Amino acid sequence: MELLRAQNARGHFVCVGLDSEFAKIPECVRSGRTADVAIAAFNRAIVERTGDLVCAYKPNVAFYEAHGGAGIEVLRHTINDIRSLAPEVPVILDAKRGDIGNTNNGYVQMAFEYLGVDAITVHSYLGREALQPFLDRVDKGIFVLCRTSNPGASEFQNLPVNGGPLYRFVARRVASEWNKNGNCGVVVGATYPEELVKVRAIVGDMPILIPGIGAQGGDLEKTVAAGKDSFDQGMIINSSRGIIFASNGPDFAEAARRETQKLHDAITRCLSNGGEQCRQSS
Amino acid sequence: MELLRAQNARGHFVCVGLDSEFAKIPECVRSGRTADVAIAAFNRAIVERTGDLVCAYKPNVAFYEAHGGAGIEVLRHTINDIRSLAPEVPVILDAKRGDIGNTNNGYVQMAFEYLGVDAITVHSYLGREALQPFLDRVDKGIFVLCRTSNPGASEFQNLPVNGGPLYRFVARRVASEWNKNGNCGVVVGATYPEELVKVRAIVGDMPILIPGIGAQGGDLEKTVAAGKDSFDQGMIINSSRGIIFASNGPDFAEAARRETQKLHDAITRCLSNGGEQCRQSS
Numbered sequence: 001m002e003l004l005r006a007q008n009a010r011g012h013f014v015c016v017g018l019d020s021e022f023a024k025i026p027e028c029v030r031s032g033r034t035a036d037v038a039i040a041a042f043n044r045a046i047v048e049r050t051g052d053l054v055c056a057y058k059p060n061v062a063f064y065e066a067h068g069g070a071g072i073e074v075l076r077h078t079i080n081d082i083r084s085l086a087p088e089v090p091v092i093l094d095a096k097r098g099d100i101g102n103t104n105n106g107y108v109q110m111a112f113e114y115l116g117v118d119a120i121t122v123h124s125y126l127g128r129e130a131l132q133p134f135l136d137r138v139d140k141g142i143f144v145l146c147r148t149s150n151p152g153a154s155e156f157q158n159l160p161v162n163g164g165p166l167y168r169f170v171a172r173r174v175a176s177e178w179n180k181n182g183n184c185g186v187v188v189g190a191t192y193p194e195e196l197v198k199v200r201a202i203v204g205d206m207p208i209l210i211p212g213i214g215a216q217g218g219d220l221e222k223t224v225a226a227g228k229d230s231f232d233q234g235m236i237i238n239s240s241r242g243i244i245f246a247s248n249g250p251d252f253a254e255a256a257r258r259e260t261q262k263l264h265d266a267i268t269r270c271l272s273n274g275g276e277q278c279r280q281s282s
Numbered sequence: 283m284e285l286l287r288a289q290n291a292r293g294h295f296v297c298v299g300l301d302s303e304f305a306k307i308p309e310c311v312r313s314g315r316t317a318d319v320a321i322a323a324f325n326r327a328i329v330e331r332t333g334d335l336v337c338a339y340k341p342n343v344a345f346y347e348a349h350g351g352a353g354i355e356v357l358r359h360t361i362n363d364i365r366s367l368a369p370e371v372p373v374i375l376d377a378k379r380g381d382i383g384n385t386n387n388g389y390v391q392m393a394f395e396y397l398g399v400d401a402i403t404v405h406s407y408l409g410r411e412a413l414q415p416f417l418d419r420v421d422k423g424i425f426v427l428c429r430t431s432n433p434g435a436s437e438f439q440n441l442p443v444n445g446g447p448l449y450r451f452v453a454r455r456v457a458s459e460w461n462k463n464g465n466c467g468v469v470v471g472a473t474y475p476e477e478l479v480k481v482r483a484i485v486g487d488m489p490i491l492i493p494g495i496g497a498q499g500g501d502l503e504k505t506v507a508a509g510k511d512s513f514d515q516g517m518i519i520n521s522s523r524g525i526i527f528a529s530n531g532p533d534f535a536e537a538a539r540r541e542t543q544k545l546h547d548a549i550t551r552c553l554s555n556g557g558e559q560c561r562q563s564s
Contacts, residue, residue, distance in 0.1 A: 019385070062381055062388030068358065068396040069351035076350065096381050098405060099344055100432040103301070106344030114350040123380060123405045125427060129434025145407060150382040152411025159443045159451065166448075169441065 001141045001183055003090035003118055004207055007055035008233040013267045014260055015092065016050055017211065017240025018043055018059040018078065022067070024241075026248045035067055036074045043078040044085070045253040046244055050260045051086030056119075058209075058238055060094040076115055083116075090118035092209065092236070096145060098123030104133040112140055119143060121187055121209070124170050128178050138181040141207070144174045146199055149189025149212030168198055175203040185209055190237070193222035205229040207236060213263070214242020220263070224270035232271050239263060283423045283465055285372035285400055286489055289337035290515040295549045296542055297374065298332055299493070299522025300325055300341040300360065304349070306523075308530045317349055318356045325360040326367070327535040328526055332542045333368030338401075340491075340520055342376040358397055365398075372400035374491065374518070378427060380405030386415040394422055401425060403469055403491070406452050410460050420463040423489070426456045428481055431471025431494030450480055457485040467491055470509075472500025472519070478508040487511040489518060495545070496524020502545070506552035514553050521545060 020042055022035045029045075030038045047057065059078065064071035079091055093115060097107045111120045119141030122134055134142045147157055147167040157167040167188075174184050186203055188196045190212035199208065210227055213220060220237075227235045239259070247255035302324055304317045311327075312320045329339065341360065346353035361373055375397060379389045393402045401423030404416055416424045429439055429449040439449040449470075456466050468485055470478045472494035481490065492509055494500035502519075509517045521541070529537035 021388070060381070060385055060388070062379075062385045062392070064388075065354070066388040066391035066396070068392065069353070069355035071351070071392075072347070072354055073351035094381075096379070096405070097344075099342070099376075099378050100430065103342055103344045106303070106342070106346075106348040109348035110344070110350065114348070123378070123407055125405055125407055125438055126430050126432055127434035127437030127439075129437070130430070130432045148382065148408050148412070150408055150412045152409035155409030155411070155455070156407055156448075156452070157409075159448070161441045161443055161448075166438075166441070166443070170438070173437070 001119070001185065001207060003088070004056060004141060004236060005233070007089065008235065011268060012053065012055035012264070013235050013237050014054050014263050015056040015058050015209070015236045015238040016046065016054050016243050016256070016260060017094070017238050018046065018057055018244065019063050019240040020244065021063050024245050026250065026252045028250045029252070036070045040074050040077045044081045046256050047082050047085050049253040049257040050243075051089055053257070053260045053264050054089055056090050056092050056236055057082055058092040058094050060240075079115055079117060092119040092121070092141065092143065093117040094121050096121050096123055098126055098131065100126060101130050101132055104130060108133045108137065112137060119185070121145060124174070128173070131178070135178060135181060135183070138183055140183060141185055142183055143185040143187050143209045144170065144178070146171050146174070146186040147188045147192055147195045149191045153189065153192070167195065168202060171199045171202040175206060179206065187211065190219070190223040193219060193226045196223065196226040200226060200229065205231065205234050207234050209236045209238065211238040211240070213237055214239035220266055221270055224267055228271065237263070237267060283401070283467065283489060285370070286338060286423060286518060287515070289371065290517065293550060294335065294337035294546070295517050295519050296336050296545050297338040297340050297491070297518045297520040298328065298336050298525050298538075298542060299376070299520050300328065300339055300526065301345050301522040302341075302526065303345050306527050308532065308534045310532045311534070318352045322356050322359045326363045328538050329364055329367050331535040331539040333371055335539070335542045335546050336371055338372050338374050338518055339364055340374040340376050342522075361397055361399060374401040374403070374423065374425065375399040376403050378403050378405055380408055380413065382408060383412050383414055386412060390415045390419065394419060401467070403427060406456070410455070413460070417460060417463060417465070420465055422465060423467055424465055425467040425469050425491045426452065426460070428453050428456070428468040429470045429474055429477045431473045431500070435471065435474070449477065450484060453481045453484040457488060461488065469493065472505040475501060475504035475508045478505065482508060482511065487513065487516055489516050491518045491520065493520040493522070495519055496521035502548055503552055506549055510553065519545070519549060
């Protein structure tokens with residue numbers, strides 16, 4: 001978490017989601033390349049043009065696993081590229097893993113040894129006891145799914161539990177019981193700013209990973225107002241498709257930088273004027 | 283699910299969990315081999331000696347992902363071996379995945395196209411809307427985590443929701459709302475036989491995947507009495523370490539067969555005498 005906090009302290013809050021689905025990569029990158037080579041080249045170009053603006057990169061494993069073993073190798077390659085091109089930028093593996101304890105050791109090995117990422121997202125359903133192999137990694141960040149950004153998230157997450165919705169119960173457990181090593185964070189979608197307010201009140205200054213800005217339609221102004229901690233920090237605001245697929249032409253990396261800069265500037269404005277007039281300029 | 287039902291109809295209920303952790307594989311298999319080659323050889327020997335006794339194989343992805351891209355290739359290799367050696371035996375990928383809808387497409391691709399498995403385990407937390415890419419696969423089985431086998435499972439799964447514990451609410455949603463294609467099942471640990479009774483009452487004749495027999499200590503007699511459906515079927519009773527690591531010598535595959543046969547016979551006895559004297563012979 002130290003790397004993420006340091007990036008926030010430098011005024012960086014944008015997390016670029018490297019959800020590099022092959023079919024959506026510009027034709028000029030795909031042409032004449034196999035899927036794995038094309039995805040690696042695409043990611044590298046994005047990182048080259050955005051590394052100085054972001055607080056983190058967040059590849060979602062699903063887009064890589066879709067290509068089997070070769071896809072996982074590409075992801076490792078991309079992470080190595082991030083280490084060379086933007087060594088101060090941490091990588092959050094969006095893996096949403098969660099198994100019994102003995103088995104989670106395999107995921108810990110995959111994420112923190114094989115891929116060497118700095119943080120991972122996990123499911124809470126099996127409880128703290130099962131997630132202990134993740135929580136024991138004091139050097140890494142463990143982001144627990146709390147209120148997800150999808151339209152159907154409320155089916156379970158808003159169920160009433162002990163007088164409040166389940167997602168708040170999860171937030172409370174993570175903040176009060178799971179965070180003994182100070183390495184926990186929570187995930188709350190930007191598409192639910194009112195829920196974000198509630199979670200921030202529960203977790204204090206714990207980092208919140210906030211997906212759902214951009215293609216998913218989250219409102220930035222409300223997100224920053226609701227998501228910032230008492231130091232005006234503690235936010236990792238993720239945009240994936242809105243940045244990496246901003247152009248499907250040869251200027252895709254430049255377009256990604258432009259969108260990253262826009263989002264960065266808009267967040268900075270939100271923070272500097274307390275929430276007024278911080279909308280992204282068009 | 284048809285393949286699983288057919289295996290149950292033939293009197294097969296044992297699922298062998300191919301949780302083939304490299305460090306636990308017998309030295310005689312590991313010696314002189316790289317991890318990926320050793321795991322593939324180990325799995326192949328187990329499948330050769332157990333294929334005629336089992337209802338399914340259930341590799342847990344974590345043990346393969348621990349080895350990165352090469353690990354995923356080994357898993358694919360093992361699944362191909364199962365197709366050749368035991369073509370009537372379905373493969374359940376224990377992946378416990380669950381992301382937003384757009385992203386789950388990547389996992390669907392990985393599981394059902396790249397690996398070509400017959401069923402997968404998933405987390406419910408993001409709700410039906412997010413899991414639709416899985417649920418839409420009418421030709422595949424989707425096992426939703428309900429009551430897991432680990433000691434700390436009750437932290438969230440027993441939370442009171444609408445007058446009953448969360449795991450029953452999940453079971454009810456899956457049975458009443460998610461199973462439009464008749465392709466759903468639920469996961470309930472053998473370590474909680476009372477909860478298994480409750481879930482069976484909720485889900486009717488839906489298949490239940492039951493891990494936790496063997497190394498995790500679940501009681502077989504109670505499990506069969508609680509888990510069987512109205513046709514004395516609908517159970518996939520998984521043992522992983524108790525079978526595949528039954529011997530760490532060169533007789534490991536024979537020992538795996540012996541343990542599988544013992545479990546198979548014990549289940550058969552439980553079913554034939556209504557639960558009396560069905561303990562495994564030692």
